[in-house]
Amino acid sequence: MKDSKLLPKERLSKHIASLPKSGIRDFFELVNNMNGDEEIISLGVGEPDFVTPWNIREAAIYSIEKGHTSYTSNLGLLSLRKAICRYLESDYGCSYCPENECIVTVGVSEAFDLAIRAITNPGDEIIYVEPCYVSYNAEIRMALGVPVALETREENEFSVDVEELRSKVTPKTKAIILNFPCNPTGATINLQQMKAIAEIAIENDILVMSDEIYSELTYEGRLPSIASLPGMKERCIFLHGFSKSFAMTGFRVGFACGPADIIASMMKIHQYSMMCASTSSQEAAEEALKSGRKEMEKMREEYMERRNVMVQGFNRAGLSCFLPRGAFYTFPCIKSTGLKSKDFAMRFLEEYKVAVIPGTAFGKCGEGYVRCCYAASMENIKEAVRRIGLFVNSLKG
Template sequence: MSKFTLSNTVTTLQPSGIRKFFDLAASMDNVISLGVGEPDFVTPWNVREASIYSLETGHTAYTSNAGLFELRDEVSRYFSKKFDVHYDPNEELIITVGASQGIDIALRTILNPGDEVIVIDPCFVSYAPLVSLAGGVPVHLATTGEEEFKINLQALKKKITPKTKAILLCNPNNPTGTLLEKELLEDLAIFVKKHNLIVISDEIYAELVYDGEYTSFAKIDGMRDHTILISGFSKTFAMTGWRLGIVAAPSEIISHMLKVHQYAIMCAPTMSQHAAVEALRNGEHDVEAMRRSYMQRRNYLVSSLQENGLSCHLPGGAFYVFPSIQNTGLTSEEFAEQLLLKERVAVVPGNVFGDCGEGFIRCSYATSLEQLIEATKRIGRFLQTLPTFQPVNLTKIESK
């Protein structure tokens, strides 16, 4: 037993539920992983070459705390072109060490002890812990498979208290892939304005949208001043290991976020920032090729899971599907563990993303189509061994 008294907030945090299955899968042979939320594409060569060139020419010193101005200027242009949202590269942007760090400094900047943040479940595993680490109180708003995991505004209203400070939003969503359309965001905006809330809008998957057009929450009328927009390079440009994120917000918020960033981090890696400049300038073709590949995989995976007798809505974005396994008689953890042990397929139990994720699993299609074909064969074989499995009537499955 340690003789030291540690932080109660930290010692009561639960480790990431995703890691348990990743670690188990890593110790086994012949495993197909549908668990990792990471592109299977290698960072495009021209982006890697830009980083190598920056090293060869001696760009190894710190950048400014907010990041290379050249990169912030490109981000500003990119946001204007792609999403029609406009941010001053001098005063309204920070380059962070991944999108997760952006969320962390956003929460640490806006929260006082006891402030409440509404977290839309199912959600990425770090959201609630980051709220707690910043001294806030996460308030969970459940969504349902019947509504394709979209926000129910009537349920949201019931979560508001005098202590509510912010809403933490992910669109498209991890783990469900759900895309929130403009009409729903406009309704949410009325609610946000009425209660004078801040929305931390995690839009890391904004480029990976397959049905309809993407709308940034900051683009909704009147919401730019209420929004801290989080983005990054990991998913869109297959740059997970480069650790680069983006925060965009009004200058009066960014100026304070920058203080937290400079004391905790100093700046994002210099060579990664030079690579990101090249990605923004000349990466559009590669991004579109990856997006088309993901869409093909999404369509195959959803169709195959449905043919195997699992209910699964067609997600509008990201690279995840979130099928129900309630008709198997197993809990999410039981299903994931048995599937891994018996058929060597790794998925993530839905309950690690919030209580309302129980009865679902997350499958990532950021892996090759060949791997997905083999994985769904194994899943189908596994389902047939379950005595309590009741296949969904395919005629009742609703898909777009």
């Protein structure tokens, strides 16, 4: 076999090679290497600890039993798209046409990827709110866009400072990405802020990508979607899925709803790269919308109790912690310990066997914080906060 004449660095796409590895993945590798260590409590992974409700699992089994083993329409099962559109109408006040304004994807991850690639020309600026889900910055860069971070701070309850947002808008701004309730802070925005953001988008002819993956998991009342505000439907891409609120991460089903031209463009990428989401998973998702609401509500109530126990535990340990309004993460401040986020997370894992994620994995302004997921058993949460008390105490001496 002939040796490759390409130097190692020439074999790879430069812009992909320049992307940093996800800070979360680095940390998981570390935890995995420590596996076998029975005592480790993981507050790291952002996924429900609940098994998918039985009737949803059963729908997937039936789908296979019935021999539904072929591709679906590239846009996704029409019956599922109809169910999604009914759901967005009844619960979010957003009206979409299942035939051409809705696409079923492999998780919100794919929906996000399609949306960003469908709207971004090289050099377009995309504003996103930091600290944020680890994929946003990398996804924008992979689409050859320019990521523009809008920092949020604990003193503003990690919410959007509308004037600061306005100052980030330039003639090159193509879109704003919103994710409320937010991963990793659990913050939301209020209606007034939402209206102000919509006004900025309309005034400057900017698109809005709203990642609503945690929208059902709110604890202080539900907000409408920004897509339902006047003048927003035509400039909004509504991204959502079944992973979190229906505890269906492994099924890999998400969706996007939006203006027909954008959905058609997303569809082009989807049909060449993915073709369709898994057929049995789509049927399970349809069942989730039909009968999964009660179970979802039970999980939400349970998460709220766990949130309270975790936040109280941090406060007892002397750490300030913003009370998250949604999702299933807390973002306690660890600045008083004198440790950097990464050192705190490393030492807590090595010395006290609890895995949390350094806040910097979610953006520079996450320094001084760690993300702890409370989609873990109450028993583990109580033990983890007991150990955090011991750890913080040990740092004082």
